[in-house]
Amino acid sequence: MLFKGVRHDTIFTTIINGLPIGSVYALVALGYTMVYGIIKLINFAHGEIFMVGAYSAMIFITMFNLPLWLAMMLSMLTTAILGMVIEKVAYKPLRKSSRTAALITAIGVSFLLQNVMLLIMGARIYTFPQVFSNTTWVVNGLRVNALQLGMFLTSIALMLGLQFVVHQTKLGRAMRAVAVDKDAAALMGVDVNHTISMTFALGSALAAAAGVMVGMYYISMTPYMGFAPGLKAFVAAVFGGIGLLPGAMFGGFAIGIIETLVAGYGSTLFKDAVVYAILILVLLIKPSGLFGKGGKEKV
Amino acid sequence: MTSLLKYKNLLLLGLLWLIVLFGVNTLIDARIINPYYRQILYGIGINMILGVSLNLIIGLSGQLSLGHAGFMSIGAYSAAIVLRTQPHLGGLALGIGLGLFISLIVAFGVAVPTLRLKGDYLAIATLGVGEIIRIVILNMSITNGASGISNIRNLMSWPLMYTMVSFAVILTLRFKYSKFGRAALSIKSDELASESMGVNVTKIKVLAFMFGAMLAAVAGSLYATTYYVVKPETFGIDMSIGILIIVVLGGMGSLSGSLLAAIFVGIVNMFLQSYGQMRMLIYALILILVMIFRPEGLLGLEELSLQSIKSKFIKKKEVVS
Amino acid sequence: MSSVLQIKRVNKAFGGLMALSDISFDVNEGELCGLIGPNGAGKTTLFNVISGLYTPTSGSITLSNQSSKVISGLAPYKITQLGLARTFQNIRLFKEMTVLDNIKVAMHSQIQTSLLDTLIRTPQYRKEEARIESEALTFLKSVKLDHLAQKKASSLPYGQQRQLEIARALATQAKILLLDEPAAGMNPQETEDLAQFIKKIHQEKGLTILLIEHDMNLIMSITSRIIVLDYGKVIANDVPEKIKTNPRVIEAYLGEEREEHVEGQ
Numbered sequence: 024m025l026f027k028g029v030r031h032d033t034i035f036t037t038i039i040n041g042l043p044i045g046s047v048y049a050l051v052a053l054g055y056t057m058v059y060g061i062i063k064l065i066n067f068a069h070g071e072i073f074m075v076g077a078y079s080a081m082i083f084i085t086m087f088n089l090p091l092w093l094a095m096m097l098s099m100l101t102t103a104i105l106g107m108v109i110e111k112v113a114y115k116p117l118r119k120s121s122r123t124a125a126l127i128t129a130i131g132v133s134f135l136l137q138n139v140m141l142l143i144m145g146a147r148i149y150t151f152p153q154v155f156s157n158t159t160w161v162v163n164g165l166r167v168n169a170l171q172l173g174m175f176l177t178s179i180a181l182m183l184g185l186q187f188v189v190h191q192t193k194l195g196r197a198m199r200a201v202a203v204d205k206d207a208a209a210l211m212g213v214d215v216n217h218t219i220s221m222t223f224a225l226g227s228a229l230a231a232a233a234g235v236m237v238g239m240y241y242i243s244m245t246p247y248m249g250f251a252p253g254l255k256a257f258v259a260a261v262f263g264g265i266g267l268l269p270g271a272m273f274g275g276f277a278i279g280i281i282e283t284l285v286a287g288y289g290s291t292l293f294k295d296a297v298v299y300a301i302l303i304l305v306l307l308i309k310p311s312g313l314f315g316k317g318g319k320e321k322v
Numbered sequence: 323m324t325s326l327l328k329y330k331n332l333l334l335l336g337l338l339w340l341i342v343l344f345g346v347n348t349l350i351d352a353r354i355i356n357p358y359y360r361q362i363l364y365g366i367g368i369n370m371i372l373g374v375s376l377n378l379i380i381g382l383s384g385q386l387s388l389g390h391a392g393f394m395s396i397g398a399y400s401a402a403i404v405l406r407t408q409p410h411l412g413g414l415a416l417g418i419g420l421g422l423f424i425s426l427i428v429a430f431g432v433a434v435p436t437l438r439l440k441g442d443y444l445a446i447a448t449l450g451v452g453e454i455i456r457i458v459i460l461n462m463s464i465t466n467g468a469s470g471i472s473n474i475r476n477l478m479s480w481p482l483m484y485t486m487v488s489f490a491v492i493l494t495l496r497f498k499y500s501k502f503g504r505a506a507l508s509i510k511s512d513e514l515a516s517e518s519m520g521v522n523v524t525k526i527k528v529l530a531f532m533f534g535a536m537l538a539a540v541a542g543s544l545y546a547t548t549y550y551v552v553k554p555e556t557f558g559i560d561m562s563i564g565i566l567i568i569v570v571l572g573g574m575g576s577l578s579g580s581l582l583a584a585i586f587v588g589i590v591n592m593f594l595q596s597y598g599q600m601r602m603l604i605y606a607l608i609l610i611l612v613m614i615f616r617p618e619g620l621l622g623l624e625e626l627s628l629q630s631i632k633s634k635f636i637k638k639k640e641v642v643s
Numbered sequence: 644m645s646s647v648l649q650i651k652r653v654n655k656a657f658g659g660l661m662a663l664s665d666i667s668f669d670v671n672e673g674e675l676c677g678l679i680g681p682n683g684a685g686k687t688t689l690f691n692v693i694s695g696l697y698t699p700t701s702g703s704i705t706l707s708n709q710s711s712k713v714i715s716g717l718a719p720y721k722i723t724q725l726g727l728a729r730t731f732q733n734i735r736l737f738k739e740m741t742v743l744d745n746i747k748v749a750m751h752s753q754i755q756t757s758l759l760d761t762l763i764r765t766p767q768y769r770k771e772e773a774r775i776e777s778e779a780l781t782f783l784k785s786v787k788l789d790h791l792a793q794k795k796a797s798s799l800p801y802g803q804q805r806q807l808e809i810a811r812a813l814a815t816q817a818k819i820l821l822l823d824e825p826a827a828g829m830n831p832q833e834t835e836d837l838a839q840f841i842k843k844i845h846q847e848k849g850l851t852i853l854l855i856e857h858d859m860n861l862i863m864s865i866t867s868r869i870i871v872l873d874y875g876k877v878i879a880n881d882v883p884e885k886i887k888t889n890p891r892v893i894e895a896y897l898g899e900e901r902e903e904h905v906e907g908q
Contacts, residue, residue, distance in 0.1 A: 131609030138603035296457040299450030500761040501754045508737045508748040515735035520723035520752040
């Protein structure tokens with residue numbers, strides 16, 4: 024009923040088209056949410072980590088002729104290290120300062136990464152090498168693209184991997200403990216600094232994977248490519264309830280699908296505006312997000 | 323006795339104000355300040371207004387707004403559109419008035435709901451608002467979409483810029499040293515305590531936000547007539563961050579700090595003009611380093627005044643002797 | 644004696660947890676009333692409900708100093724403007740501001756100038772600012788903090804910060820004060836000074852005070868009545884001498900030693 028006169032199979036196609044980009048947002052959103060959950064910082068530079076991931080994979084593939092899977096792994100490793108370095112150098116000294124100070128620093132890091140990349144690679148638009156089959160199947164009238172399917176499945180696999188780490192490993196237990204109460208966790212023998220560092224590493228690696236996939240999907244790459252998807256992923260994290268892993272995943276898919284629907288049936292020009300409007304609406308109606316529980320400041 | 327001293331200071335300030343007005347004017351007439359430097363001077367003036375206006379929001383009431391460029395663009399487009407049919411000072415005044423009016427309405431509409439949000443959420447929400455304003459302007463016909471409006475009548479002059487900057491500074495200073503400014507600072511310091519002391523926190527935050535947004539619109543109008551071209555892409559997040567840097571560098575809460583920072587940024591821009599992107603890189607580094615090593619910025623909450631300068635000098639002399 | 648604060652059947656639940664259940668009591672005009680109870684009994688939660696930071700899940704709170712008015716559900720600043728102010732367990736001064744400005748913020752709602760007056764600097768504005776300046780200084784003198792007027796609040800020693808916080812609450816012209824553990828972290832000498840200070844302002848300014856305190860000597864020596872909370876319920880409401888021997892109170896406090904891990908809200 025929402026879209027009069029539009030055939031249902033095209034709506035389904037649009038929704039399916041939204042899934043791969045949604046899964047990418049979900050991966051980036053997970054990084055935002057993990058970092059927020061553990062040190063209550065909106066890591067503004069997360070979108071730039073995503074950009075670095077895409078660029079480094081491109082370099083691994085074109086300059087060293089590495090296969091896609093290896094390039095992706097290496098770029099995840101690269102950004103994991105980058106994420107840890109950023110945390111050590113820029114955020115750690117500010118752990119005791121005001122949240123405004125930390126957020127401004129994060130904005131600074133975001134711009135720094137963008138411009139360092141611009142300095143190294145120049146302003147020219149790079150194209151991501153085509154290393155993935157571009158076949159399209161038609162199943163029951165629905166068009167399914169191999170790349171889209173690949174993106175979707177890879178994202179799901181990575182999310183399952185993260186779930187395993189968070190719920191089944193010692194590191195995951197430490198992360199959850201630090202998220203609940205840093206001081207108590209420290210008293211129980213958890214190495215808080217190490218845990219925070221590893222959280223940044225994990226989040227950054229996921230962002231890199233997302234960056235590689237977006238590189239393949241949209242092909243053209245610039246140092247600014249991380250900013251808008253980063254913001255949207257943040258919106259996704261807030262939408263699902265920041266600090267909650269399932270919330271981030273759900274939010275990512277939701278934003279991806281909404282965006283694709285707006286672009287398909289409304290205007291491409293307004294698709295970004297709609298995402299920001301959603302953010303503002305969510306913050307107003309239920310700031311704790313869809314899955315979040317409201318809490319009030321302790322007095 | 324104290325009131326006599328006050329009048330003496332006021333007189334001194336007035337005299338200083340006139341000397342700068344006529345002095346710079348003479349220098350411009352004599353071409354000692356050539357058109358290139360004059361343009362930089364105007365740029366600094368616009369940045370000063372932007373700096374103090376954002377400082378009202380961030381420095382005084384502690385609300386991190388990242389959508390300031392959006393409000394600036396409202397003023398810029400209002401002036402540009404009015405000046406198209408009324409290319410004279412009256413038209414500029416009308417354009418500024420229109421910008422003030424629209425930014426008042428938009429700021430109120432944005433402030434009332436979003437200022438309930440806490441610090442970092444507010445930052446993102448205002449960033450979203452700034453982007454929405456930009457996208458709306460990009461898609462309107464009266465604003466001429468992506469190509470923007472060019473050939474705007476250039477009406478900028480030193481006396482005009484100087485007067486506007488002076489007004490902005492005086493008004494923001496008066497705000498700071500009033501019950502509103504005190505209440506705003508108390509909110510920044512401890513919102514809960516402030517509310518428990520009988521301060522209507524939302525009202526103060528909304529007032530500061532609207533006041534700041536309207537001043538940004540004025541700066542935008544001046545921008546339009548100074549640079550005679552406005553485009554949606556000018557007023558993106560880069561611009562908002564640029565203004566943020568002025569506030570952070572000068573000190574969150576210090577209006578005179580913002581003025582000094584605007585001068586500093588103007589001069590740095592001049593030297594780095596040919597390096598283009600290096601500028602943003604240096605700004606980014608400045609943001610990070612200031613936050614880590616001197617989060618209170620150059621002046622912190624304090625203002626530069628004749629007294630404070632005098633007392634500094636006297637102290638130094640004592641140390642020497 | 645007429646009652647100025649009536650708390651009727653107040654409940655406050657957080658999720659499934661009942662932090663306060665069925666709290667009812669009155670506070671009379673001019674009374675200095677103690678509120679005690681083991682850690683986690685709900686004392687601060689009750690203060691938060693009365694001062695408007697939390698909305699009660701059910702029940703009502705009525706303030707009747709000038710005219711009778713239900714305050715539960717009102718915004719905190721409105722409750723303060725009606726004449727009820729509080730201090731906090733962990734001092735919440737405006738640290739970067741001067742002592743004088745801390746007091747002036749508390750007088751905020753007594754200043755009758757509009758934003759327009761402020762920006763144009765009308766004579767009305769100048770008059771009001773001058774009035775507030777002199778009233779704030781007079782007030783500081785009356786609580787013997789005037790020599791610190793230009794000092795930053797954060798630069799004051801601990802005891803004086805506590806004192807300033809109480810003074811700031813008073814400067815709102817509140818007639819009813821809620822003091823949340825004002826003696827916390829003080830040595831015996833500072834506690835004694837504080838007791839004298841509270842007694843002094845209570846008498847001189849004709850205040851009604853509700854006081855949360857863990858220091859039993861302090862509470863027994865200055866209050867005329869004590870209300871005891873345990874597990875979010877009122878278990879006793881009597882004069883200090885009787886509270887000391889009340890078996891339920893003794894039991895509640897003995898129980899605390901076994902459950903010391905239960906932290907305050």
